[in-house]
Amino acid sequence: MSDQKNFLLNMGPQHPAMHGVVRLLLELDGERIVQSEAEIGYLHRAFEKQSENEIWNNVVPYTDRLNYVSPLINNVGYCMAVEKLAGIEIPERGQYLRTIACEISRVTDHLTCIGASAMELGAFTVFLYLIKVREFLYQMVDQLTGARLTTSYTRVGGVKGDMPQNFAENLREVFKKVREAVVDSDKLLTKNRIFRDRMENVGIISQTDAIAYGITGPFLRSTGVPYDVRRANPYLIYNRLDFEVPVGSKGDNYDRYLVRMDEIEQSLRIIEQCLKQIPEGKHSLEVSEMKDAFVYQDAGKKGDTALLKKYKAKVDKTLEGYDRNEVGVARAANHSAVLPPKEETYGSIEGLMNHFELIMWNWGVRIPAGETYFAVEGGNGELGFHIVSSGEDRPYRVRCRPPCLNPMAALSKIIDGGWVADIIPTFGSVNMIAGELDR
Amino acid sequence: MSEIKEIRVLAAEAFETLKKLKNEGFNMLVDFTAVDYSAYSASGDKTDSWKRAHPLQQKIIPRPIAAAEGEEYGTPHLPSTDSLDDARPAPPVQERFDVVYRLMKLDPKTGDDLGRVYVHCGVPENPPVLRSVVSLWPIADWLEREVWDMFGIQFTDRPNIKRLLMYEEFKGHPLRKDYPITKRQPLIGPPSGDRENSPSFNIIRPTVKYD
Structure with a gap:
């Protein structure tokens, strides 16, 4: 029986006992596994x-x-x-x-x-x-x-x-x-x-x-x-x-x-x-309270320092020439990086505006530039996220350690x-x- | 919390450093990945970034880099020089790619994390070559395959490398910044004449050997 060749078996990608799509290539000698290789990537979603x-x-x-x-x-x-x-x-x-x-x-x-x-x-x-x-x-x-x-x-x-x-x-x-x-x-x-x-x-x-x-x-x-x-x-x-x-x-x-x-x-x-x-x-952290710029200005004229300290100025974002990115709402360093609760979003016009501002393209939370790795214990082990920010409103790179x-x-x-x-x-x-x- | 140390080494010295660290007791390679810094502009604050369209409606705009790719990419629309902000800070690395090895010293008896060291290493764009660490940690086999697949960084001193997540017929390296997100490729490559000998079919790679 020396001319008998080992049998090559493809287990998967679709197999009832495979939890998801994965392919196992098996080289079999009878019921014994001589060599094997797992091939993954069938569910890659970028x-x-x-x-x-x-x-x-x-x-x-x-x-x-x-x-x-x-x-x-x-x-x-x-x-x-x-x-x-x-x-x-x-x-x-x-x-x-x-x-x-x-x-x-x-x-x-x-x-x-x-x-x-x-x-x-x-x-x-x-x-x-x-x-x-x-x-x-x-x-x-x-x-x-x-x-x-x-x-x-x-x-x-x-x-x-x-x-x-x-x-x-x-x-x-x-x-x-x-x-x-x-x-x-x-x-x-x-x-x-x-x-x-x-x-x-x-x-x-x-x-x-x-x-x-x-x-x-x-x-x-x-x-x-x-x-x-x-x-x-x-x-x-x-x-x-x-x-x-x-x-x-x-x-x-x-x-x-x-x-x-x-x-x-x-x-x-x-x-x-x-x-x-x-x-x-x-x-959750609070969405910091914002007042319109003219309110702030009036308070300053009146000498209301308590209000000056308490609130941030909100500048009309449709103003031409204003550097929108200076608007405090988009800063992560303070507490205003947070989306308002859904009740606020659907219940009040301020909440809706605030939500919209944070969600809109290029207006969202800005995370300071840098790089970090953080791991939590997932169901299967250490689930790590490696995140690189370039200071913009979206990640420069997100890596998940599966x-x-x-x-x-x-x-x-x-x-x-x-x-x-x-x-x-x-x-x-x-x-x-x-x-x-x-x- | 365990102590975390970050060091930066040259690509040529990476292997020796890692070998030394392994001998010092960093027995686990927790993660290995790369970042493509070619489109990095730290803090887009001062630029007129809000005028930018959503990436699904535009071509991705990388910082102009010497085009030295033999492979086919969608032509990136390079911005004219006046739209690039001069005040833009430089990325943390000189080279295009930055790879990170995350090592951990794990005490097998107590399960304590006795310290971590993150080894950063810049990899030039041309040629993007690194020495493989498969001989130190076998998990590097799959992680290096993924980095090759996604970034096109090549590894020497290791058994045959093939893509981990994408299919063999795929062209380009998707996590490079000059690979446009809107680019589409056929999901299954053109039928090759000889399926039996195609690299994707029916070839079992031997399990890696390590010390």
């Missing part, structure tokens, strides 16, 4: 190029489409990177709201990952349990942001709006259901012989390899490295919260499953603490030498999100 041509706030809706299972974390990551560059810090209540939003998203991300990979191994019931409670969480996201998936919750300088009435109570009710579903799934999977046989000692990656490939998130933690951006470089208010960073030991699929299951509980704990601690007050690119790059190393059937659980535990991977 996020980075498009961002260079949108004003700062208008990039937020594009970030929804990165990791579409946990869009809120992308919103927060992008806005925090911009705020870091502009030197803005948002009010405490806004930080708590962002934390709550992030953690809800992390739970939905993990629920989807576990549910989908369990379904691919035949545990359809678990999929239904988890996706059902995910839907309840999406309803809460809907109440908070106004959309299930395309949330666009954050703004540069704040969030879209405060929690609706009874949000905390409703959230606690949903958490009961989430916990029930997690316990049920735990009973169905964790000690299940079939599940463990498929997951244990499959898709092993060593600690050294994981670090060399720059892998972060649950994938790295399953190898025993407790690296979590929330703990290592705390942002928002994570240093005030009590939570654990679950780790595995072997770095196989089963460990990744356990880490994700534990993280769901930790995220729920974080949200409960946030709901207890959240202070009253403003959730956390699932690293395990995808390491995938062929993990699956080489294994069985074809093992690709399914391994690929499931990578939790590849094509929107984020291909951008």
Whole structure:
């Protein structure tokens, strides 16, 4: 049989067990994988190029489409990177709201990952349990942001709006259901012989390899490295919260499953603490109050210094020859970089004008020139945004560091030498999100 | 928060610096990317930028640079010299491209971030060549493929490079500033006569080796 050639198999781009469009090229010797390669880019939507041509706030809706299972974390990551560059810090209540939003998203991300990979191994019931409670969480996201998936919750300088009435109570009710579903799934999977046989000692990656490939998130933690951006470089208010960073030991699929299951509980704990601690007050920076120039001038004549100090002059922007860019409303250094709340926008002419000014092409927020990198803990690991501003009203460059690119790059190393059937659980535990991977 | 250090090195010394840093314990290459500074004008404040049309209605206006591209781009409409503002500050690099290596010293036991160093390195426009770091960190394989794909920066000392996100038949490098956002290309290239030997089809690249 020496003339027998290895078989070349294309798995994907369209395959029921591929979470999104990705193509795996496999060279097979029987059922064994001799060599493999992953090919990505089928969902490339030019996020980075498009961002260079949108004003700062208008990039937020594009970030929804990165990791579409946990869009809120992308919103927060992008806005925090911009705020870091502009030197803005948002009010405490806004930080708590962002934390709550992030953690809800992390739970939905993990629920989807576990549910989908369990379904691919035949545990359809678990999929239904988890996706059902995910839907309840999406309803809460809907109440908070106004959309299930395309949330666009954050703004540069704040969030879209405060929690609706009874949000905390409703959230606690949903958490009961989430916990029930997690316990049920735990009973169905964790000690299940079939599940463990498929997951244990499959898709092993060593600690050294994981670090060399720059892998972060649950994938790295399953190898025993407790690296979590929330703990290592705390942002928002994570240093005030009590939570654990679950780790595995072997770095196989089963460990990744356990880490994700534990993280769901930790995220729920974080949200409960946030709901207890959240202070009253403003959730976003205020749009600074502006008076017309003639009012300001009159006040000056009258000697009303209190008003002079309190307000900024607003100059009619239709004036010829006036340098419009000097208008204070477009400056990021003060608090006026923020979009007015939607109630204002639709409820008053001043709010509408203010919104329009900030949204209009070339009139928007101006972020000081410079460059920065900011990372948050996404559902799959370190989600970084590298932002370059040239001082204009739109980014000069936006780079997203997609956390699932690293395990995808390491995938062929993990699956080489294994069985074809093992690709399914391994690929499931990578939790590849094509929107984020291909951008 | 961990300590972040930013250093700037010459393209020729980048590899040696990175190797030294790796030996010092910076074991993770967190990110690697590039920025094209050819259209950079820090603070458009004083220019009459509000007169500019939305990019979907105009051609992108890069700062005039020596056209040394062998590849086909849409002809960028270069502005006349009098519309360029003299007071425009210079970009942070002399060269056209600036690449950034973001390294992290990760403690595998405690999971602590023991410090980061961001290595910036200017890459000239002609020729845009850098030495590859695949032998230090295997993730550089995909990241370098992406930088090649998006910016056209070439890498020496590494196995065969191919585009990461775009398809092989794609012409140009989309994140360069002189690639107009309105430019359209056929999504699937012209059918090549020999599909079997086309680089996009049925060739498995061997997994990268590293120290």
